[in-house]
Amino acid sequence: MKRANGQGSISTLKGKRRKKKGARVVTGYQYDEKKDTVIQIRKSLGVYKTESEAQRAIDNYQRNPYEFLNKDMVLNEVFLKLHEIIYETNPDYADDLKYHWRYCDQIKNEKITSLQTVHLMRFLNSTPFYIDDNGNKKYASPNTIMRIKSLLNQMYDLVTAESILPVNLARNFKISKKVKREYKQQHKRHVPFSKEEREIIKSRLDYPFVDFIYISIFMEWRPGELVEILTENTFLEEGYVIGGKKTENGYMRTVPIHPSIKNIIRSYYDLAKELNSPYLFNDPYISRHSTTAKHLSYSNYRYRFSKAMAHLGLDSHTPHDSRTTFATIAKTSGIDAFAIKKIMGHSTKNDVTEDCYIDPDFQWYVEQMGKFNYDGEKE
Secondary structure, rough: OOOOOOEEEEEOOOOOOOOOOOEEEEEEEEEEEOEEEEEEEEEEEEEEEEHHHHHHHHHHOOOOOOOOOOOOOEHHHHHHHHHHHHHHHHHHHHHHHHHHHHOOOOOOOOEOOOOOOOHHHHHHOOOOOOEEOOOOEEOHHHHHHHHHHHHHHHHHHHHHHHHOOOOOOOHHHHOOOOHHHHHHHHOOOOOOOOHHHHHHHHHHHOOOHHHOOHHHHHOHOOOHHOOOEEEHEEEEOOOOEEEEEOOOOOOEEEEOOOOHHHHHHHHHHHHHHOOOOOOOEOOHHHHHHOOOEEEEOOOHHHHHHHHHHHHHHOOOOOOHHHHHHHHOOOOOOOOHHHHHHHHHHHOOOOOHHHHHOOOOOHHHHHHHHHHHHHHOOOO
């Protein structure tokens, strides 16, 4: 017979042995990052001859039973427990969950046992929202809805682990096709940051990773190229960086460093040297608290980007939008079209005269980049 929640477990061990009854209890939970779920932490209390002896060991251990969750709790209490568990091993991710949980005001005070799968499904498919400090409704983007679904999955993993519900209600349904379609479209199109959005980014350079998004708007690299730039190809005093590998035209191109981001680039360069990393960009929020360099891989970049965008309320954007923003600002700033193509690694085969007969020196590209106006208005 299945034991009640919090009463420990007794198992019968196989093989020929005098003591066959093993006793163990659940002492807590931890977040499994690889499986993206919460798992139980079990403690063995030993092996005994009889079931009554094993039960006595459990009773002695639990004279003051520790109840992690109970059926009278509301969803917000479950979230706080989950946040506490994840925060111990991954505080950044835990804080990210807080951002998405604020969209759940409509259900957060509902009892665990009062909601059914259909309620969760309707909630997500009706576009969750929260009320900001000015009384305005802020609706979740398709990307945020997908993240809320993942959060609910984890919360109900915890509920089922505590045997409060027999099945995970959140994993019992899928996001609507409409939301999935909008999510895919959001990640396919590249939308430049508006002037207002760029002002928000510039005003929050103190928040983790926002400075990286800021410099990526000035540096036209594709995300996959940006994270592969080497310190040996970074020339701070001369004011340029060499990199790029996706296309023939973009391979190992020389790109000027705009004066507005030189100090930020220098801070990443100094960190890389301190960590003895060959890469210019390392994950600053791991590396600054570790003696081991953590190269900012593309997957790390996407995660940090999404977290920062969510914090700023700009989570409809994707990493490639920084490059699109560069192209937009460069054009409105009056930068020469040939220079834009060369700097971005685009083909210039249709620019016959310029490509065949004109070979601008690097200083000309520096002068062109000097026109780049972050506010996006012609000088």
